[in-house]
Amino acid sequence: MKRPFRNVPRMTLHPPYRLLMGPGPVNADPRVLRAMSAPLVGQFDPVMTGYMNATQDLYRQVLRTTNDATLLVDGTARAAIEAALVSLVEPGDTVLVPVFGRFGHLLVEIARRAGAKVATVDAPWGQVVDPQAVADAVRAHRPRVVAVVHGDTSTTMRQPLADIGAVCAEHDALLYVDATASLGGNDVRTDDWGLDVVTAGLQKCLGGPPGSAPATLSDRARDAVRARTHVEEGLRTDADEPRGTVIGSNYLDLAQVLDYWGPRRLNHHTEATSMLYAAHECARVLLEEGLDAAVERHRRAGAALLAGVQALGLAVFGDPAHRMHNVVAVEVPDGVVADAVRAAMLDDFAIEIGTSFGPLHGRVWRIGTMGVNARKDAVLTTLAALEHVLRAQGVAVPPGGGVSAAQEAYAA
Incomplete structure (x- = not known):
């Protein structure tokens, strides 16, 4: 049976602002x-x-x-x-x-x-x-x-x-x-x-x-x-x-x-x-930035994020000797619902982080620092938001620990 013709209201797209700190896509320059x-x-x-x-x-x-x-x-x-x-x-x-x-x-x-x-x-x-x-x-x-x-x-x-x-x-x-x-x-x-x-x-x-x-x-x-x-x-x-x-x-x-x-x-x-x-x-x-300079910027941003999540008491998945500069896999603490944290990051702070696939789905969060988002303020903002959301989930995290560690990593 054919559906009756309907006048579809014209809709203008107004995408909300997101800080895309997942494994990609990221915010375009x-x-x-x-x-x-x-x-x-x-x-x-x-x-x-x-x-x-x-x-x-x-x-x-x-x-x-x-x-x-x-x-x-x-x-x-x-x-x-x-x-x-x-x-x-x-x-x-x-x-x-x-x-x-x-x-x-x-x-x-x-x-x-x-x-x-x-x-x-x-x-x-x-x-x-x-x-x-x-x-x-x-x-x-x-x-x-x-x-x-x-x-x-x-x-x-x-x-x-x-x-x-x-x-x-x-x-x-x-x-x-x-x-x-x-x-x-x-x-x-x-x-x-x-x-x-x-x-x-x-x-x-x-x-x-x-x-x-x-x-x-x-x-x-x-x-x-x-x-x-x-x-x-x-x-x-x-x-x-x-x-x-x-x-x-x-x-x-x-x-x-x-x-x-x-x-x-x-x-x-x-x-x-x-x-x-x-x-x-x-x-x-x-x-214009220079290939070597861009690689170093990504390395520093990834290292700062890594230091920050570890200072929050979170474990990191994978062999650190072969980690990409631009994505960190953070292990979800016991008793925490991974998707609930991702939803709170998005709803409360407009920050997107990712999960993974297959055997890692729901076991890790993938947090990316890449492209225009491989910068200090994006890293610190993400860590501050993650700390707040984890505390609301009942995880004991040191106040300001992630941000402080990231700042120290940037200063090194």
């Missing part, structure tokens, strides 16, 4: 929001193609690479993850995934959807995978692709990468890295570490909104993507291009996206103009 309000131009307007070229150059610097194949994937960070794997992997290929949290399992799922045979090398949540174990697994499985998360926000752990690239190159494996949660707040060195493909997102340390995903491909990865591309006749002009296995996605086919961003400007999709403006400004803000 005001400069980025202003950039998004700029007028639209056509996707093949010389002004627009100039902006695309400029954005590519900025992200080469952000990703510390000279890769020509550097671009944006229109979509959230997961779109770029899927684009990378579906464009690199052919059915029957072996993909090796080091798994140490929720997002390693995501890489496994996407690789299997692409038809890969997936092997894993696992670490308990709260630890990282020993690089030697990864190297041994590469030698044992001889994968086509090694796919690894750099910083897994589900556990707040950061996987060491510097020694993996050489092993992958030695055994002709392509190394894909998901740097969604780490880029901009932790060291990411694409060329120095031998990373073949790196993808990220704006909504964490880059300080932008979700919806655009920077990506870069080495020459070796770009050639592998092109070698397996097959498209319908009539969509390309050069009929002698290599023909490989048909990939599973059109929109996320990086070979076609590369042609769209390359000198031929072959039509593939309509560029998300306002998101390109956002991505461009995110990179400009970061590079």
Whole structure:
């Protein structure tokens, strides 16, 4: 039965202000929001193609690479993850995934959807995978692709990468890295570490909104993507291009996206103009600060938050030697309802903190210090609010202990 037509009242969106101190998204930098309000131009307007070229150059610097194949994937960070794997992997290929949290399992799922045979090398949540174990697994499985998360926000752990690239190159494996949660707040060195493909997102340390995903491909990865591309006749002009296995996605086919961003400007999709403006400004803000300075700012903010929660008597989850700069996993005290604390933080203080996934759901709060929120006042405000909410829940916390410890950490 059809529903009767109704006049729907016109509604204006008035989002409440939130201080987003969870694992992402975070508050967008005001400069980025202003950039998004700029007028639209056509996707093949010389002004627009100039902006695309400029954005590519900025992200080469952000990703510390000279890769020509550097671009944006229109979509959230997961779109770029899927684009990378579906464009690199052919059915029957072996993909090796080091798994140490929720997002390693995501890489496994996407690789299997692409038809890969997936092997894993696992670490308990709260630890990282020993690089030697990864190297041994590469030698044992001889994968086509090694796919690894750099910083897994589900556990707040950061996987060491510097020694993996050489092993992958030695055994002709392509190394894909998901740097969604780490880029901009932790060291990411694409060329120095031998990373073949790196993808990220704006909504964490880059300080932008979700919806655009920077990506870069080495020459070796770009050639592998092109070698397996097959498209319908009539969509390309050069009929002698290599023909490989048909990939599973059109929109996320990086070979076609590369042609769209390359000198031929072959039509593939309509560029998300306002998101390109956002991505461009995110990179400009970061590079004006300096990559090393931004990483240090995130390190200091994360260290201050860590000192603060520990001074409140709270335990921190995970191996401290491999903790990301920008997210702390705080263990929920016995007798405290995790979601009740999160709700009080949001309702009373307009501060959002996160929970986690799977075995950590309800066991930890994930508190992020990233992007524009990796600053002293945001850290101190969050700690003061958390202290108040915990006391209201009956937890004995030292008055002002968290804020004082954080201030001392900043002063050190």
